Amino acid sequence: MIGKITVMELRTGVKGLLIFCLLVIIVAAAMPMIFPTYRDSIIEELEGANKVSLKLPTDEGDMITLSWEPLENATGYMVLEDNRSSMVTAKIKYIGAETSISFEKDFEERRYYAVMAELASAVDPVLVGIASTEVGEDPFQDLLDNPAYSGFTGGRSISMIEPKGFLTLEFFSWWWMLAGLFVAYQSVSVIANDFENKRMDVMLSTPISRRRYMLEKFFAMSAIALFIILVAIGGLAGGIANINALSEFSAETVFLSLIGCLPFLMVIVAVGMLAAVIFQKTRVGMGVTFAFVFAEFFLYTFGNFSKSLEWMKTVSIFAYWDYSSVIFDSLFKAGDFVILVAAAIAIIVISMWVFEKKDIPT
Amino acid sequence: MEQEKAIIIENLTKLYGKHVGVKNLNLSVDKGEIMGFLGPNGAGKTTTIRSSLALISKTAGKITIFGLDSHRDAVAIRKKTGYLPGDFGLIPSVKVKSYLKYLLSLSNHPSTKKMAELAERLELDLDRKTNELSKGNKQKVGIVQVLMADQDLIIMDEPTSGLDPLMQQEFYRILREEHRQGKTVFMASHNLAEVEKVCDRVAIIREGHLEVVEKIQALQEKTGKVLEVEFSDPVSVNEFRIEGVSEIQEDNGKLTLTIHENLDSVIAAVSRHRILNMNLRTYSLEQLFLKYYTEENRERGGA
Numbered sequence: 165m166i167g168k169i170t171v172m173e174l175r176t177g178v179k180g181l182l183i184f185c186l187l188v189i190i191v192a193a194a195m196p197m198i199f200p201t202y203r204d205s206i207i208e209e210l211e212g213a214n215k216v217s218l219k220l221p222t223d224e225g226d227m228i229t230l231s232w233e234p235l236e237n238a239t240g241y242m243v244l245e246d247n248r249s250s251m252v253t254a255k256i257k258y259i260g261a262e263t264s265i266s267f268e269k270d271f272e273e274r275r276y277y278a279v280m281a282e283l284a285s286a287v288d289p290v291l292v293g294i295a296s297t298e299v300g301e302d303p304f305q306d307l308l309d310n311p312a313y314s315g316f317t318g319g320r321s322i323s324m325i326e327p328k329g330f331l332t333l334e335f336f337s338w339w340w341m342l343a344g345l346f347v348a349y350q351s352v353s354v355i356a357n358d359f360e361n362k363r364m365d366v367m368l369s370t371p372i373s374r375r376r377y378m379l380e381k382f383f384a385m386s387a388i389a390l391f392i393i394l395v396a397i398g399g400l401a402g403g404i405a406n407i408n409a410l411s412e413f414s415a416e417t418v419f420l421s422l423i424g425c426l427p428f429l430m431v432i433v434a435v436g437m438l439a440a441v442i443f444q445k446t447r448v449g450m451g452v453t454f455a456f457v458f459a460e461f462f463l464y465t466f467g468n469f470s471k472s473l474e475w476m477k478t479v480s481i482f483a484y485w486d487y488s489s490v491i492f493d494s495l496f497k498a499g500d501f502v503i504l505v506a507a508a509i510a511i512i513v514i515s516m517w518v519f520e521k522k523d524i525p526t
Numbered sequence: 527m528e529q530e531k532a533i534i535i536e537n538l539t540k541l542y543g544k545h546v547g548v549k550n551l552n553l554s555v556d557k558g559e560i561m562g563f564l565g566p567n568g569a570g571k572t573t574t575i576r577s578s579l580a581l582i583s584k585t586a587g588k589i590t591i592f593g594l595d596s597h598r599d600a601v602a603i604r605k606k607t608g609y610l611p612g613d614f615g616l617i618p619s620v621k622v623k624s625y626l627k628y629l630l631s632l633s634n635h636p637s638t639k640k641m642a643e644l645a646e647r648l649e650l651d652l653d654r655k656t657n658e659l660s661k662g663n664k665q666k667v668g669i670v671q672v673l674m675a676d677q678d679l680i681i682m683d684e685p686t687s688g689l690d691p692l693m694q695q696e697f698y699r700i701l702r703e704e705h706r707q708g709k710t711v712f713m714a715s716h717n718l719a720e721v722e723k724v725c726d727r728v729a730i731i732r733e734g735h736l737e738v739v740e741k742i743q744a745l746q747e748k749t750g751k752v753l754e755v756e757f758s759d760p761v762s763v764n765e766f767r768i769e770g771v772s773e774i775q776e777d778n779g780k781l782t783l784t785i786h787e788n789l790d791s792v793i794a795a796v797s798r799h800r801i802l803n804m805n806l807r808t809y810s811l812e813q814l815f816l817k818y819y820t821e822e823n824r825e826r827g828g829a
Contacts, residue, residue, distance in 0.1 A: 168628065168631050168632055169632070172617070172628055175620075176617060176618070176619065176620065361615035361618075362611070362613050362614050362615040363614065363615045363616070363617065364581075365576070365579075365581055365609070365611040365614055366609070366611060366614050366629070366671065367632075368579075368580075368581060368604075369579060369604055369607070369608070369609035369611075370604060370629060370632035370633050371601050371602075371604040371605045371632070371633060371634065372601075372604075372632055373600075373601050521583075523581070523582040523583055524576070524581045524582060526572060526576070526612075526613065
């Protein structure tokens, strides 16, 4: 008798799950396989950093000089200036054919300069290189240290030309969204559909308690979460093996970094089920659960922005799934795992209690 | 005494905000009887049933089923009770057989014998997918579902809705067999002919209040029989003002009487004229129902 609802749920949900897993396996395997191409292109850009030199004034009133190596077939150059390494608010500093410009220093903070070349053969300008006013700084490293990224990397600076850094930013940083929204959708609808499609009356006319009903559905959803994580582990490990990089990113690292996502997804499942018993409608429950996932994400991101906001991280589930510590320090935080499992169980207990009190709508 | 009752509802009140679902309802169903629960849509039938099964909470009152508290012992009650809701959905994309076996397994009733028998009698194809069923076939699934686990108490909400007349007849036959085996049936309906055919007693509910509980036969006796006579010539209604006769209507030779007693005197009075056609029939529950409510309304209107 135990597990009958769980089994039925898995049986009826298997089609959608398999389609989703196909997507998971494709992206998980493809991401490492893109890596060599990406590395080659970024190395080209890093070399560009040396192609631009910047001379800062030694005395007050002197001029800054920016010079770069001429590019073959270049018809002209453009220099962009910004105070952020990501160059998102860059202003045009110079347009012309010279390979060297001088200008007055009228700022105190750091400045970044990107030199672009216009080519007769290409429509878009190409990057010659970038330079920073901070002596000895690597502007690309600055870019990677940018707070916009630290949200994904646990506040550490990472190298994008290594599989670890690349996969952290290009796979792990959005995997939560793919997996999280899938389980959110599944867990809300697994309950709310029984309300909306009027199956609850018959279900609860069998000798199944409401608590048992919730628990079995929770088991089914947790099993689904585990399954997609295992598929992702297989896909990612397969992709890494395919580029012969398992020595840099081992199968064990893949396993431990992704398995930490299980209780993370279980919390989302529990919230989804709670929302479903409170609102009893798929649409509303889904909206609430998605809002929860994104709110948690923003709490974590804001918590990374500044020391004074760090407390926000303690209430974010993202802080308890530290894949980057597994990836970079080979440290699996079992304590965090347990905290998330406990949170999921607590939320499920609350949702059982709420369900006991609720009238089943007709 | 309590052992003889399958369901005891005492002072049940269910409010939905300000709207009254049922108010101070008292009703009991004897073990082994088929009780009809009649009322127009929105009268409170479904609310009463769903409160009894703890699908909704009660505002006040007490419901006991086989001596167990409806809400505190809900799971224990469900081990002995089958329920067919008025409106229900099926798990999509599975075979009817799988769906029913699943429910049997949840009820700890492993035998599929009765399921197969019922499906055969109702001409339900168990190998069809649940999402390919017509309304009538879906209702058959519901009927098989409520009866297949051989529960002591069977509660049904509009069980024949969507069934064609032949299947309805088969359903009534099945229900009578269940009755003979000692099952208790509590059946909500607005199909009065249906209740008349299968029920021992009927409870009539309206606007959340229980109006009457009566044996079907007693109810029919109380309301009398209707005599319709067509004479060759017009007759005077005064001739038929006999004790035990009510509601006399005459329309150009067509006479309609409601007779409670003294049938022989009435026949004697009728036989004094030349009769073209004559029909004596039992008040159908439908008419009874209409009559009951119209009188009620008239009283309210007058007050």
